[in-house]
Every structure is written in structure tokens, then in C-alpha cells.
Amino acid sequence: MKYLKWSLAVMMMVVVMTAVMPVRVEAKQNRPENVKAVLGDKTVKLTWKSSKGARYYRIYQYDPKKNNYRRVQKTTGTSYTFRKLKCGVSYRFKIKAYAIKKGKTISSSFSKVVTAVPKPVVKKPSGVRAKADQNSITLSWEKAAGATGYSVYQYSESRNKYVKIASTTKRSYQVKGLKAGAVCKFKVKTRRKADGKIYYSKYSSAVEAKVPKVKKKGKSTLKKFLKTAMEPAGKTMYVWGGGWNEADTGAGTDATTIGVSPEWERFFNKQDSSYDYNQTRFQIRNGLDCSGYVGWCIYNIMNTTSGKEGYVMKAEDMASNYASRGWGQYVSRFSVRNYMPGDIMSSSCSDCGHVWIVVGACQDGSVVLVHSSPQGVQINGTVDRYGNTSSEAVNLATYYMKNYFPKWYKKYPNCMRGESYLSHYAQMRWDVSGNAVMTDPDGYRNKTAAQILQDLF
Structure with a gap:
């Protein structure tokens, strides 16, 4: 009986000591935070905040065919640029941080997923000019890098907005059939075809011209x-x-x-x-x-x-x-x-x-x-x-x-x-x-x- 009481007392002491002793938890690496995607001309630049103690990072990209993320890049920096990407395609990325502690490599959990859809850079036309002649106005502009065409817009009073009136591959366009004395406003956009899709620049600066009145008709x-x-x-x-x-x-x-x-x-x-x-x-x-x-x-x-x-x-x-x-x-x-x-x-x-x-x-x-x-x-x-x-x-x-x-x-x-x-x-x-x-x-x-x-x- 005494032996049984002693055993129970020992067991109680062990439970109490176990409860008050600190539990040892293995340290883990912090995951990358503030991950962002900056879009360029068919490029995506990933940036993130440095993870304390990290030796390097691995970038993972989603593979829609396999429905999982695959490892695509290793870097010691806090940014990386993917180039020659397809325009209009959605890309998803996430990142892990890696550190060396006590001779062992440890990794963080994944960062939040960042999604990016690359687009080509389409610069708007510059130097847009308008020259009025009898019954017409000729528009001209400077060549925009990478342009595959241009779209011409004319301001519509009735619709209170610029309306597309022409598409051209040239750097000029003549608007014909205008009434003498008419004041017309125009803007131009650059078109660029990339990966089977058409992308447009922002509007150029607006130009205005007045069609001259014919004083005397020639023979x-x-x-x-x-x-x-x-x-x-x-x-x-x-x-x-x-x-x-x-x-x-x-x-x-x-x-x-x-x-x-x-x-x-x-x-x-x-x-x-x-x-x-x-x-x-x-x-x-x-x-x-x-x-x-x-x-x-x-x-x-x-x-x-x-x-x-x-x-x-x-x-x-x-x-x-x-x-x-x-x-x-x-x-x-x-x-x-x-x-x-x-x-x-x-x-x-x-x-x-x-x-x-x-x-x-x-x-x-x-x-x-x-x-x-x-x-x-x-x-x-x-x-x-x-x-x-x-x-x-x-x-x-x-x-x-x-x-x-x-x-x-x-x-x-x-x-x-x-x-x-x-x-x-x-x-x-x-x-x-x-x-x-x-x-x-x-x-x-x-x-x-x-x-x-x-x-x-």
C-alpha cells in the first residue's frame, strides 16, 4: 500500500514538472513578405521584402498543365525579372526563403501568391499635327516604336466623346468631305500586335484645325x-x-x-x-x-x-x-x-x-x-x-x-x-x-x- 502511494506521488511530480518545463520548438525561417509584380514590355519583375536571415530565395511558378507549382528560379537578391513572356497570359508566382541554421537548410512557408498578366509597352504617338485644306484635314505624326498601326479618332459633339474614324499603317491620314469653316478635333492611338492580340496606347495630345472657306473656285x-x-x-x-x-x-x-x-x-x-x-x-x-x-x-x-x-x-x-x-x-x-x-x-x-x-x-x-x-x-x-x-x-x-x-x-x-x-x-x-x-x-x-x-x- 505504501509502495502504491509512493508510485502515485512520483507520477504526480513528473506530470507537474513536465507541465512547468519550457517546450523546445525548432526555429523556422520567415516567409517573404510584400511580394509585388511590376509589369514591363513582355516582362514581369517580382520584388519582395528581405526575409531576416535568409541566404537565398526560390521562385515557384504555377503550371496549369500539371496543376501545381514548379520551382523555376533561385536568387540571392530580393527581385527577379522574367522576360519574353506571352502577352495576355496570366502568370502566378510564390516564393520561399531559405536559411542555413546549425548546418541544416531550412525553408520558410510559401509567400502569398502574386498574379501578373504581361502586356507590351505601347507608346502613344507624338508630334501629331493637323493641316487644313479645301474640304479636308491631313493629320500626321511621328513613328512610335514597335507600332504595327495607328487609329484615328475625331471628337463628336453629339456623343461628347472621341469616336474612331480610321485605322492605318501609315503615319498620316486625310479626313475628306469636310465642310468649309468646320472646326475639327482629333486624337491618335498607337496599335501594337503581340501574341495574336491587339493592344492600344493612350490617346495622343488633341489637335485642332479649321477647314478654310473657299474664296473662289478655280477653273x-x-x-x-x-x-x-x-x-x-x-x-x-x-x-x-x-x-x-x-x-x-x-x-x-x-x-x-x-x-x-x-x-x-x-x-x-x-x-x-x-x-x-x-x-x-x-x-x-x-x-x-x-x-x-x-x-x-x-x-x-x-x-x-x-x-x-x-x-x-x-x-x-x-x-x-x-x-x-x-x-x-x-x-x-x-x-x-x-x-x-x-x-x-x-x-x-x-x-x-x-x-x-x-x-x-x-x-x-x-x-x-x-x-x-x-x-x-x-x-x-x-x-x-x-x-x-x-x-x-x-x-x-x-x-x-x-x-x-x-x-x-x-x-x-x-x-x-x-x-x-x-x-x-x-x-x-x-x-x-x-x-x-x-x-x-x-x-x-x-x-x-x-x-x-x-x-x-
Whole structure:
């Protein structure tokens, strides 16, 4: 009995001592806190607060196929950037901290999960400008890095917001059909395609322009002028005195007649590649010389009936004479700096008299022109600014003469003109403001030679 009481007493003492003695708990590493995801251009940068005592960290990424997290990166820092990620895809990450204590590696629990959806950086367009013209406003802007296109928005008074009106891959857009006096506001966004999705930038700064009121309607347009100039092309021979009167003092019957003379094409069909204009001098009804041709073009855009006063004169006088009528600006031979559609170029010396019409300029400095020059009325191209004969203009002229005037091209395939065309001619540039006889509602002044030819044909 005494033994039993003693045993019970011992057991009670053990229980009491166990209850009051401290329990030894193995130390654990603190988990990373304040984990954040910073988005970049197809990148995700993870950052977190340093975990006290941590030697390194491991980043785990969720694998949707296996429905679990897999270890993807080890780092001693408190940030890491994942690159070349797919845009629009949701990525999930969590992190563990690791420490070495008493020679053993211990880890923390997982941090909170952070979710990130990468997007491409899409910069908004800069340098947006608006230029108003008759019935239109042309918008332009600087190229945005990585852009695959642009979207144009116009402010709608009725809806009190900007409404998308166009998408383009170019860095300009012309808004047509606007009423004179209208004040229009625009913004532009950059588009960028990435991983099969389209992303947009923020709006550019707003631009505003007012459509000018037309003070006076011109008689013709640059497009009509150039289209008229093409009518005799490829079927009219160069004839010395062609288009002049019998007295050789000015415009003859053909140069004051609306439309192309059927005799010109009949005469052309009788000729072969050996045609010599020196043998047909003053057969004035069979074709046109340079000034007779330009005079015919002018008459056909200024009049609707035949038989009125003509516009044929010496080639070297044409640019200055037309400018003196208030049609445009005269530029002397030595002051010519560039070429625009419809410019009339006439030589300033009597021993090399010639006149021609600019169709358009090319980026390499060459010019596409139309004129009557041996062997006849044709589209030609000049050399480029360095004198190269295989210029953009020559290639364009060759293409259009070969494809649209094959009978002519087969006989007379040369479509190149030399450097003198860019250095020996004065210029008359049409006033297209609407205050004179010419306008440009088709925007030819803003087009290249290639664009103009494509529109004409």
C-alpha cells in the first residue's frame, strides 16, 4: 500500500514538472513578405521584402498543365525579372526563403501568391499635327516604336466623346468631305500586335484645325490637268511646228480644239522606229511640238468649246508668261529647289528651247514628266540627284509606257532624260489656293509620282 502511494506521488511530480518545463520548438525561417509584380514590355519583375536571415530565395511558378507549382528560379537578391513572356497570359508566382541554421537548410512557408498578366509597352504617338485644306484635314505624326498601326479618332459633339474614324499603317491620314469653316478635333492611338492580340496606347495630345472657306473656285484641278496631258501620250508624234498656226506666230487650229485630233494617231500608226522629225517639219496637223503640246493642254482645261484664243508661244516664255497671268509663281532657273505635280518647266535659253510638265517627284531626286519630245508625246523620267540613269522616275516611266502604251513603247522604248532637265529650266508653279485658276482637291501636292500615276491610270 505504501509502495502504491509512493508510485502515485512520483507520477504526480513528473506530470507537474513536465507541465512547468519550457517546450523546445525548432526555429523556422520567415516567409517573404510584400511580394509585388511590376509589369514591363513582355516582362514581369517580382520584388519582395528581405526575409531576416535568409541566404537565398526560390521562385515557384504555377503550371496549369500539371496543376501545381514548379520551382523555376533561385536568387540571392530580393527581385527577379522574367522576360519574353506571352502577352495576355496570366502568370502566378510564390516564393520561399531559405536559411542555413546549425548546418541544416531550412525553408520558410510559401509567400502569398502574386498574379501578373504581361502586356507590351505601347507608346502613344507624338508630334501629331493637323493641316487644313479645301474640304479636308491631313493629320500626321511621328513613328512610335514597335507600332504595327495607328487609329484615328475625331471628337463628336453629339456623343461628347472621341469616336474612331480610321485605322492605318501609315503615319498620316486625310479626313475628306469636310465642310468649309468646320472646326475639327482629333486624337491618335498607337496599335501594337503581340501574341495574336491587339493592344492600344493612350490617346495622343488633341489637335485642332479649321477647314478654310473657299474664296473662289478655280477653273480646273491638278488631277484634271495631268489627266488631260496624258490623252495625246503614246499616239502623237513630235512634229516641228505642230500645234502652231500657219504664220508660226501662235496657237493653230489643233491647239485650240477640245479633244485629241484623230489625225495625230493616224499619223503615228504610219511611223516606225526610224522616224525622223527633221523630215516632217511644219506638217502642223500631224502632231505636236513641245510648246504646241503644252498650249493644247492649257486650252483643254481652260475651255469647254473650241476656237477661242490659244496659249501657244515660244517654249522659253511659257513659264513666265503663265505666271504673269496670275496663275501661279514664277521661279527662275537658278532658284528651282523642288518639283511638284503640274509644274510647267521651260528652258530659259533660246538655243535649247523646250517645255515640259511635271507629273511628280521621287524620293531619289528624279522627276517623272510628260512632254512632246522626239519622238513624240510620252512619259519620261529624269536621272536621280546623282546622275544615275536607273532612277525611280525612269523605272516608273518605263513601266507605264510599256504597259499602257505598248505600241509606242515597242517603237520608242527610251524613257530616260538627262541631268539638264533638272538644271536648265525655269518653273511656273500653279496657285492652288482657290484664288486663281487651279485647285488641288485630290491632294496631288502631297503625293509621290508613283501615287499620282497609279491614280491617273
